[in-house]
Amino acid sequence: MKRLGQILIEQNIITNxxxxxxxxxxxxxxxxxxxxxxQLGFASEVQIAESLSKxxxxxxxxxxxxxxxxxxxxxxxxxxxxxxALKNSILPLSRNLNSxxxxxxxxxxxILIDNLKKISGCxxxxxxxxxxxxxxxxxxxxxESKLFNSAIEASYDYTSESVSHDExxxxxxxxxxxxxxxxxxxxxLVDLVLREAIKERAxxxxxxxxxxxxxxxxxxxxxxxxxxxxxKQMLLAIISRVKILSKMDIAERRLPQDGGFTVAVGDKVxxxxxxxxxxxxxxxxxxxxxxxxxxxxxLPQLGFSNEELKLIRKGxxxxxxxxxxxxPTGSGKSTTLYAIxxxxxxxxxxxxxxxxxxxxxxxxxxxxxxxxxIGLTFAxxxxxxxxxxxxxxxxxxxxxxxTAEICVRASLTGHLVLSTLHTNDAIACIVRLMDxxxxxxxxxxxxxxIVAQRLIRKLCPxxxxxxxxxxxxxxxxxxxxxxxxYAAKGCEKCKYLGYSGRMVISEVIIVDDEIRECIFKKKxxxxxxALAKEKGSRTLLESGLKKVxxxxxxxxxxxxxxx
Numbered sequence: 316m317k318r319l320g321q322i323l324i325e326q327n328i329i330t331n332x333x334x335x336x337x338x339x340x341x342x343x344x345x346x347x348x349x350x351x352x353x354q355l356g357f358a359s360e361v362q363i364a365e366s367l368s369k370x371x372x373x374x375x376x377x378x379x380x381x382x383x384x385x386x387x388x389x390x391x392x393x394x395x396x397x398x399x400a401l402k403n404s405i406l407p408l409s410r411n412l413n414s415x416x417x418x419x420x421x422x423x424x425x426i427l428i429d430n431l432k433k434i435s436g437c438x439x440x441x442x443x444x445x446x447x448x449x450x451x452x453x454x455x456x457x458x459e460s461k462l463f464n465s466a467i468e469a470s471y472d473y474t475s476e477s478v479s480h481d482e483x484x485x486x487x488x489x490x491x492x493x494x495x496x497x498x499x500x501x502x503x504l505v506d507l508v509l510r511e512a513i514k515e516r517a518x519x520x521x522x523x524x525x526x527x528x529x530x531x532x533x534x535x536x537x538x539x540x541x542x543x544x545x546x547k548q549m550l551l552a553i554i555s556r557v558k559i560l561s562k563m564d565i566a567e568r569r570l571p572q573d574g575g576f577t578v579a580v581g582d583k584v585x586x587x588x589x590x591x592x593x594x595x596x597x598x599x600x601x602x603x604x605x606x607x608x609x610x611x612x613x614l615p616q617l618g619f620s621n622e623e624l625k626l627i628r629k630g631x632x633x634x635x636x637x638x639x640x641x642x643p644t645g646s647g648k649s650t651t652l653y654a655i656x657x658x659x660x661x662x663x664x665x666x667x668x669x670x671x672x673x674x675x676x677x678x679x680x681x682x683x684x685x686x687x688x689i690g691l692t693f694a695x696x697x698x699x700x701x702x703x704x705x706x707x708x709x710x711x712x713x714x715x716x717x718t719a720e721i722c723v724r725a726s727l728t729g730h731l732v733l734s735t736l737h738t739n740d741a742i743a744c745i746v747r748l749m750d751x752x753x754x755x756x757x758x759x760x761x762x763x764x765i766v767a768q769r770l771i772r773k774l775c776p777x778x779x780x781x782x783x784x785x786x787x788x789x790x791x792x793x794x795x796x797x798x799x800x801y802a803a804k805g806c807e808k809c810k811y812l813g814y815s816g817r818m819v820i821s822e823v824i825i826v827d828d829e830i831r832e833c834i835f836k837k838k839x840x841x842x843x844x845a846l847a848k849e850k851g852s853r854t855l856l857e858s859g860l861k862k863v864x865x866x867x868x869x870x871x872x873x874x875x876x877x878x
Contacts, residue, residue: 319348319423322370323358333357349421349446360420360445367422368443376408376418376442383418383444383452385409394435397457403427404449406456407435414438420446470504470545493565496555504545505556509587509602511542513580516816518604522557524550524597536772536817537645554591554598561589569593575672588672605674610650612657612675617650618818620861622851626823630764631655637726638764639713641738647770647819648735649674652709655733656680659707668709669696685711697721701728710734716752723753726761740855741767741822742840742847759826759834768821769855769876771868772814778806779813779866793860793870801866818867820858820876825850 320334329337329352337351344351352358361377368375376382383406385391391407394415400406405427408416415437419427422441431439444452496502508531512520517533524530524547531544545553558565561574571592578585588603611617614624630638638655640648653675660666660679671685671693681703683696693710694717700708701721712735713719726732738744744765748758779801803813824830824847833843848854853861859873 319363319367319421323352323363323366326366326370328362328366329357347421353446360447364420364443364445371422371443373422374442376444378448378452382442383408383448385456392457394437395431397453399434400453400457401450404446404453405431406444406449406452408442410437414440416440416442418442418444418449418452420444420449467504467543467545469500470549493555493559496552496559496565498552501549501552501556504549505553505560509578510580512602512604513585513606515810516609520600520602520604522550522553522600522602524594524599526596529553536812536814537770538772550597554600557589557600557602558591561587563589563591568598573672586674588674607675610675612650612654612677614651614654614658617647617654618862619821620858623821623823623853623858626825626852627655627764627766628658630823630825631659631731633731633763635726635729635731636763637722637761638731638733639744639762639766640733640735641741641744641765641767642735642769643737643739645770646768647817648768649711651766651768651819652733652735653677656707656709659731664706665704666707666709667700667703667705668711669693669700670709670711693718694721697725701725705730707731707733712736713748713751719748719751719753723757723761726763731763738767740844741765741824741852742844743767745834745843746840755834755837759831762826762831762834764826765824766821767855768819769859770817771820771859771862771872771876773816773818773867774801774803774869775806775809775813775815777808778804780804795860795864797864800863800870802869802871814872818862820855820862820873822853822855822858824852 320329320338323329324331324334333352333355337348337355337357340355341348341351349360349363352363353360365375367373385407386409389410391410394410395405395407395417404420406418408418410416415431415435417431417439419441420443421427422443428439428441508520512533515533515535517535519534521532521534521539522529523532527547529544529547529550531542532539533542555565558572558574560576562576563572563574571590573588573590575586575588578587583606586605588605589600591598591600614627619627640651642648656666656668656677660677662679666680667683668680669683669685673682673684676682683691685691685693685696693712693714697708697710697718698721708725708730710718710722710732713722722732722734736744736747738747744767745758745762749755781799782802784795784798784800805811805813809815827850830843830846833846856873856877859868859877862868863870863873
């Protein structure tokens, strides 16, 4: 039988020199020839798989055609275990009597095929696939979704002691609580709940007690989805496990608590912020997942248009002044602030932040966590910052007049100050600052940039469908620069939701001399908005409709978020 290198040379995929170099590296480092060819960039995994398929007359399978989807209800996972499949990059696809069809990255590995015969007791029909797609298919087939569902089902068989739930809430000692939280079924279930949420790109996990059941919900792309819930019998143990991980007081169930912990998933380190509150049926826990690898701290990748980026960069290039990000909770304000800091940080700049809590830890930036119980508030931290020779300061949120006044004072003495406010649009930020108690002349002279933003869901690129926007199908009378828009459909890749991921829409206003004059003269919000539009600022709705024109989202999504 021909070797892999010879096959690839005959099909003009690689040269003799490239093969010699690869074989030399294989002798030095070990590993398979296919992996080394891919590492050196001489061939791709798909090229290798397709070449072998043609040469050996063995079928080629991939994910897009469904060829790597194992037949259901054949107990294939018992024939080839998850660990063995992962270690050898193989996936059992189907079994017919004494014949087992298996997808492999290297069908020339006769030792592996012989071992599979012994393990399964079947003749092996090989199918070729790229290693990358094989690993993805293995994860989908054996993955944590099955383990998660199995753990949920097992929770209904979980029995502790023959006492009622209410009795346990009141009578379990601290030692017993810890023992319950450390039991294997509880540890496994909590671990799988976390892993499944991370895999599903959830931003939050809600564990909610009700009269007869527990509700388990994941927030994905801003929407809460119900998941299969564990048994109500396990509530106390689950909450205790979460509290132990978060370094909370597990004996205190009458007061709200906050904490957090870190988990490693593969090569990623993920921070979790945990909050518990007492409800009439037990404690509710919400776990915020802060996956830095999934959130690009880079302004262009957040979804801002080129025009919006120009205005934002013009505002943050100012040597001093106030910059505000506004929007409701969960609109991505903190992420945008971190992306701005990421762009501004430099060895020549001293950046200080005071946050509640610190969500993302950035290298080269001095970050302070608010601790009101010991007197470390936004205002007290800011007063100390002014003695720390800062260039740029970030304040997590302006909540009161004292903090607002210190921010203004810092901006007027040569510092760039960034912060957030909860308002519905950019101009409302000006009104809000005056409501807090700042006089209009201080608001006028200190403000430099206001960005109001929302997060919208992006249409799944694999299944979005084009729709002609004829007048009778446009009751909103939107004026778009296209007659073709896109709507959500749903497919396997997006879990049949029609959407995958989120992006920013925004209203960006540079506070120049003319707008400053309007503020000083106490002109209405409508007049200031009209002036900002004359200068090129878009409203949130207009920013969203631009994304509709670009085929990135649907009109329905924009209306849900902005109207």
